[in-house]
Amino acid sequence: MNKxxxxxxxxxxxxxxxRYLLSNKIKPYNIVTSEFQENLFLEVINLHLxxxxxxxxxxxxxxxxxxxxxxxxxxxxxxENKEIIIYYYLLNYLKYxxxxxxxxxxxxxxxxxxxNKRVGxxxxxxxxxxxxxxxKKGILYAEINPDNDVLEIISxxxxxxxxxxxxxxxxxxxxxxxxxxxxxxxxxxxENVKITEDLSAKEIEFSKMWQDFYKTxxxxxxxxxxCRRNFMPKKYWPYLLEVRDEL
Numbered sequence: 459m460n461k462x463x464x465x466x467x468x469x470x471x472x473x474x475x476x477r478y479l480l481s482n483k484i485k486p487y488n489i490v491t492s493e494f495q496e497n498l499f500l501e502v503i504n505l506h507l508x509x510x511x512x513x514x515x516x517x518x519x520x521x522x523x524x525x526x527x528x529x530x531x532x533x534x535x536x537x538e539n540k541e542i543i544i545y546y547y548l549l550n551y552l553k554y555x556x557x558x559x560x561x562x563x564x565x566x567x568x569x570x571x572x573x574n575k576r577v578g579x580x581x582x583x584x585x586x587x588x589x590x591x592x593x594k595k596g597i598l599y600a601e602i603n604p605d606n607d608v609l610e611i612i613s614x615x616x617x618x619x620x621x622x623x624x625x626x627x628x629x630x631x632x633x634x635x636x637x638x639x640x641x642x643x644x645x646x647x648x649e650n651v652k653i654t655e656d657l658s659a660k661e662i663e664f665s666k667m668w669q670d671f672y673k674t675x676x677x678x679x680x681x682x683x684x685c686r687r688n689f690m691p692k693k694y695w696p697y698l699l700e701v702r703d704e705l
Contacts, residue, residue, distance in 0.1 A: 460487050464504040465541070467491040469533050473517055474509045476545050480552070489541035524559075525551055528570055531577045534607040543569050581608040585615050587694045590625060592661040598625035599653065601697050609636050613643045626653065665699055672700040 463486045465475045472489070479486060487500065496502050510516070518526060529544045537543065546566040551558050562568045581604075590598040598620065602609070609629045613636040616625060620638070627636045633648035657665075695701050 460500050462486065462488045462490055462494065462500045462502050464490055464492055464494065464502060465507075466509075467493075468509075469530065470509050470513055471507075472533065472541055472544065473513050474507050475505070476548060477513065477516065478505065478507055479545065480549065485549075486542065486545070488539060489545060521548065521551060522556060525556075528574050531574045532570055534611070535573045535577050536606055537569075537573050540573070543573075577606045577608060577611075580604055580606050581611040581615075583691075583694070584608060584612050587690070587698060588612065588616070588627065589697060589699050590620075591655075591665070591699075592658045593654070594656045594658050596624065596658070598623050599628075599655065600625070601628045601630050603630045603693070603697065605693075607632060607634075609634055610645060613638070613645070617643055626651075628653070669700055669703075 461484075463475055463479065465471045475489065478484075490502075492504070494502070525548075529547060532540050532544050532547075543566055547558075547570045550561075550564060550566060554561065558564075558567060559571070562571065584602055584604060588600045588602060590600045593599050602612075607629070609627065609632070613627060616627070617638060622640065623638075624640060625638045628634070628648060629636075635646050635648050635651045635653075636643050637646065637651070638644075690698070690701070692705075695705055
């Protein structure tokens with residue numbers, strides 16, 4: 459029970475390791491990335507498993523889409539020990555099937571549902587809080603800094619919402635960039651992308667107009683800062699054109 463298994467940090471890498479563990483009926487103490495700090499009381503095992511090209515298809519044949527979406531959302535979260543939570547959720551699914559989602563008395567189930575709500579809520583908020591600005595070359599550019607790794611989730615939303623535009627969304631905290639070319643989006647490391655944030659003349663004009671409009675429609679007598687921060691948390695303000703100056 460003191461064995462800790464290492465994976466490469468990717469979702470497919472995690473699925474590959476979990477498949478190996480389930481197939482061999484191994485219950486690990488924990489599952490970690492290579493950045494894990496070793497200690498004398500744990501046995502660290504790195505199997506260096508080769509990721510199969512069809513590993514996702516294999517899991518979708520065993521687990522339903524809702525279950526796979528849930529474990530993926532857990533993977534995208536900043537939850538500590540999220541990998542072992544995913545492992546035990548899938549292990550229990552093999553025993554109880556689809557009815558597992560109703561067994562909130564199981565710690566892995568309650569935790570998975572809690573994390574899913576948290577990740578889903580943040581992704582939903584960002585769909586409304588993302589502020590694009592038009593660069594000189596006509597590309598729309600936006601920055602976010604979410605708690606959870608929701609860049610892919612919101613990119614799928616804007617792929618449909620802004621399907622006829624070229625756009626780029628940067629996750630500042632993780633230094634990841636999503637680039638859309640009017641066909642599909644691609645997630646790449648920020649260090650591999652050079653972005654010149656020169657605004658177009660139209661963007662400068664509309665930005666000023668939007669800020670003036672936001673200030674004009676506000677009713678000072680009905681100002682409620684607590685309510686405002688509840689609907690628009692301050693962590694989003696640096697990337698919201700209308701309120702960032704208030705910081």
